[in-house]
Amino acid sequence: MNKPASDALAKAGDLPLGFTAKPGSTVAFKTGDWRSVRPVLDREKCIYCGFCYYYCPDGVYQDMGKDEKYYKADLDYCKGCGICAHECPKKAIEMTLEEV
Amino acid sequence: MGKRIGIEVSLAVAEAVKLADTDVVAAYPITPQTHIVEHLSELVADGELNAAYIPVESEHSAMSSCIGSSAAGARTFTATSSQGLALMNEMIYIAPVLRTPIILAIANRALSAPINIWNDHSDIMSVRDAGWIALFADNGQEALDMTLASYRIGEDPAVSLPVSMNIDGFTLSHFIEPILIPDQEEVDRFLPPFKPSLQLDIKNPISIGLLGAPECYTEARKAVDNVLRNSKKTVLKAFEEFDAVFGRKYNLVETYRHEDAETVIVTMGSISETAMTAIDEMRDQGKKVGLVRIRLWRPFPDEEFLAAVAHAKNVAVVDRHMVLGCSSGPVGLEVRSLVYTSKLRPVITNFVLGLGGRDVTRDNFKHICDRASSGEVQTRYELVGVYE
Amino acid sequence: MRAADVPYEKVTVKNFPKGPDSLAPGHRACQGCGEVLALRLLLKALGTEFIAVSATGCMEVCTGPYPQSAWRMPWIHVAFENAAAVASGVDEATQILSKKGRGYDRRIPVIAVAGDGGTADIGLQALSGALERHHKNFVYVCLDNEAYMNTGIQRSSETPFGAATTTSPTGSRSKGQYTWKKNMPAIAAAHNVPYVATANPAFQFDLMSKIRRAAAIEGPAYIHVYAPCPTGWRMKPELAIESGRLAVSTRIFPLYEIIDGCYEINRKVADPKPIADYFKIQGRFRHLKEDDVAYITERVNADYERLVELSEKFPVKAAPQA
Structure with a gap:
């Protein structure tokens, strides 16, 4: 069959040997659109404890370093679970409804 | 050396x-x-x-x-x-x-x-x-x-x-x-x-x-x-x-005295040497029989196999495995589907024998050749030597 | 060298590994998944200079849908029940190739990761074989979310007593799971391996330090990780860490190490919190009555006290003075 199936990803002959993938390539898949609520950080309350960073299952938080002293959320991947808000000892993170 | x-x-x-x-x-x-x-x-x-x-x-x-x-x-x-x-x-x-x-x-x-x-x-x-x-x-x-x-x-x-x-x-x-x-x-x-x-x-x-x-x-x-x-x-x-x-030549499909054979036996594995002895004895009696032995089972060597059986009237396929509830043994199935989708139309018969260590003898091969050329085989495979 | 004396760098707030995670984002784990969090922290502790082997399961499915992979180190998945056997082959291969001068010019830890079903049920034979054979660089991690979550929350031998799953449902003749949780760390330790530990992502530095220790010790190591599953436990997605803390403070899931057969409890719990506190945030225990909770509390305390006895009778001794 020359005409590709409508949902086929690649021709059989074009697949990599062993049906492999490149390391860390899920970064192309943005899980942020699963989210119905988003974490909003009040930097005034943040004490740079890192709990949001340690406990995020999706590796959303990035350490902005000593000078910045807070953790920035990459919402491309945030699924909106709310662990960061729940674990924040200063209640500096609030889960707010996504506007559609 | x-x-x-x-x-x-x-x-x-x-x-x-x-x-x-x-x-x-x-x-x-x-x-x-x-x-x-x-x-x-x-x-x-x-x-x-x-x-x-x-x-x-x-x-x-x-x-x-x-x-x-x-x-x-x-x-x-x-x-x-x-x-x-x-x-x-x-x-x-x-x-x-x-x-x-x-x-x-x-x-x-x-x-x-x-x-x-x-x-x-x-x-x-x-x-x-x-x-x-x-x-x-x-x-x-x-x-x-x-x-x-x-x-x-x-x-x-x-x-x-x-x-x-x-x-x-x-x-x-x-x-x-x-x-x-x-x-x-x-x-x-x-x-x-x-x-x-x-x-x-x-x-x-x-x-x-x-x-x-x-x-x-x-x-x-x-x-x-x-x-x-x-x-x-x-x-x-x-x-x-x-x-x-x-200095040893191997082929995907090996043959023995098959060029002018009217009936060829198809085998895999060590029974092939017994088959060759039986073929020599049958040839001495004037029977035109030969052997086609499959060395490469997967991928199946289609062209080489068809060339080996091209001149045969009767192809007698030996299977060492009984497929329960199916039309024939796996080698028999393979050969039939290959040969009958080519232009060749030999009579293909399938014989299942030598199961669970039961001896495969020269007499078995003589029996198979007789049956394959008899025109009497009605079933898609015959179980050789079953006591029933 | 005694396993207890093998040096390793503990993870602390000060030296928490920087840089990108070893498990990339974009994986398809559920919201609030405690298992993928444990995995992310375990892998981050090790960097990327090791080989990872996955069993089939939630983590494998959500991290490796073709054409993508979340793993930033060499990774292989083969089937459900055989992560330990695949890792055995990888470990022996890297060692012999290193000896023959064909690559792997330094020691390569091989980290096998499986769920509780892939470890305690269908994978137990392969794991037992691997632990017994004493592969040198072999570390096995069981991420225990206490049921077959990937196939839709069926009970395993690691499902706790009383928990409702889709194959241990409650009913007029059933209070959910009717058997006690299988003691995998004890089974692993019975293979005379140098290192066995339990860990929990709520205690992230402890968890990350333990995988480093397991990888540093020569010989097979086994880590049994508490992996909270909001989906399967009928729990709010933000509660994975809270459930993890409660699992320890109620003595449900004690944190300990077994090093060369000697025991050390890492978090002693003198005054446990009521187990009802742990149960009430999870729908899978909703049906349990007071007397059920009392029975469970009694058995949990008995298990804990037995662990304390072992740690007193066979303590991990400090390194002998030179």
């Missing part, structure tokens, strides 16, 4: 594994394969083979360890029989798609039940569709030679597929035969060092063994099918190179 010695065929297979400088052997004991891995563990214990011998706790883990080892870039060997192959079954289907060129010697043995340790081909037939290259040897020299050829074929960058090398349990594996053991220097000329096509490499990491969703599963299977079908070219090339180095 090598050295001709009297040696048990299983041990000769192990010597070939040593000559191939195999890196990892992961194996579990099962009759009648055990002598192969026993000898390998001795060779490792004596320092004659610089390999890791993993004494795994099951055949399932044997093949799992082999997949891990091969993916890590090691030249990897295991051996099994019957129930062991059945337990490996799940892994047998995975190894080709992960493109791990594992070499597996199978001392063919009947599958349970009833439990039976003797020879037939029911074990290998249970994995005929799995994506492995499958070779059959019919004597001790071939067993050693096909083992060496298996590495050369499976590891070829154009192939990178696992290979099973089949020898009949007991009736070949346990026989002592005069076998020419080649020199290391000759083997090294034939078999280059293993350069894995993909590898679990810290410096260049990849992920192996991914989920194949409906939008890529078909293509992933087809990719392996393409490689398996094309591997025939590599087998032919390997046999040519084998001839050039060792």
Whole structure:
């Protein structure tokens, strides 16, 4: 069959040997659109404890370093679970409804 | 030039594994394969083979360890029989798609039940569709030679597929035969060092063994099918190179006195030599009979097989496996579907015999030839020698 | 060297590994998945200079849908029940190739990761074989979310007593799971391996330090990780860490190490919190009555006290003075 199936990803002959993938390539898949609520950080309350960073299952938080002293959320991947808000000892993170 | 010695065929297979400088052997004991891995563990214990011998706790883990080892870039060997192959079954289907060129010697043995340790081909037939290259040897020299050829074929960058090398349990594996053991220097000329096509490499990491969703599963299977079908070219090339180095010529389909034969018998494995003796005796009686022996079972050598049976009026296909509830044995099915979709129209008959170690005799072959040329066979296969 | 004396760098707030995670984002784990969090932290502790082997399961499916992979180190998945056997082959291969001068020019830890079903049920034989064979660089991690979550929350031998799953449902003749959780760390330790530990992502530094220790010790190591599953436990997605803390403070899931057969409890719980506190945030225990909770509390305390006895009778001794 020359005409590709409508949902086929690649021709059989074009697949990599062993049906492999490149390391860390899920970064192309943005899980942020699963989210119905988003974490909003009040930097005034943040004490740079890192709990949001340690406990995020999706590796959303990035350490902005000593000078910045807070953790920035990459919402491309945030699924909106709310662990960061729940674990924040200063209640500096609030889960707010996504506007559609 | 090598050295001709009297040696048990299983041990000769192990010597070939040593000559191939195999890196990892992961194996579990099962009759009648055990002598192969026993000898390998001795060779490792004596320092004659610089390999890791993993004494795994099951055949399932044997093949799992082999997949891990091969993916890590090691030249990897295991051996099994019957129930062991059945337990490996799940892994047998995975190894080709992960493109791990594992070499597996199978001392063919009947599958349970009833439990039976003797020879037939029911074990290998249970994995005929799995994506492995499958070779059959019919004597001790071939067993050693096909083992060496298996590495050369499976590891070829154009192939990178696992290979099973089949020898009949007991009736070949346990026989002592005069076998020419080649020199290391000759083997090294034939078999280059293993350069894995993909590898679990810290410096260049990849992920192996991914989920194949409906939008890529078909293509992933087809990719392996393409490689398996094309591997025939590599087998032919390997046999040519084998001839050039060792002076022994092998073909995908071997023939014996078949050129003018009206009736050809089709066999695989060690019963072929018995068949040749029977053919000589029938020829002495003026019967025009010959033999076509399948060496390469997977991928099936379509063109070579059709050429071998092109002039036959009657094709009598022997199966060493009874397919319960099906129209004929697996080799019979293969031959019928191939030949009857070509322009050839010989009478194809199928005979199932030699199950669970029952002797296959010259008289069996004479009976088969008589039946095949009688025009009386009404069923799609006949079970030879069943007491009912 | 005694396993207890093998040096390793503990993870602390000060030296928490920087840089990108070893498990990339974009994986398809559920919202609030405690298992993928444990995996992310375990892998981050090790960097990327090791080989990972996955069993089939939630983590494998959500991290490796073709053409993508979340794993930033070499990774292989083969099947469900055989991660330990695959890792055995990888470990022996890297060692022999290193000896033969064909790559792997330093010690490569091989980390096998499986769920509770892939470890304690269908994978137990392969794991037992691997632990017994004493592969040198072999580390096995069981991410225990206490049921077959990937196939839809069926009970396993690691499902706790009383928990409702789709194959241990409650009913007029059933209070959910009717068997006690299988003691995998004890089974692993019975193989005379140098290192066994339990860990929990709520205690992230402890968890990350333990995988480093397991990888540093020569010989097989086994880590049993508490992996909270909001989906399967009928729990709000933000509660994975809270449930993890409660699992320890109620003595449900004690944190300990077994090093060369000697025991050390890492978090002693003198005054446990009521187990009802742990149960009430999870729908899978909703049906349990007071007397059920009392029975469970009694058995949990008995298990804990037995662990304390072992740690007193066979303590991990400090390194002998030179």
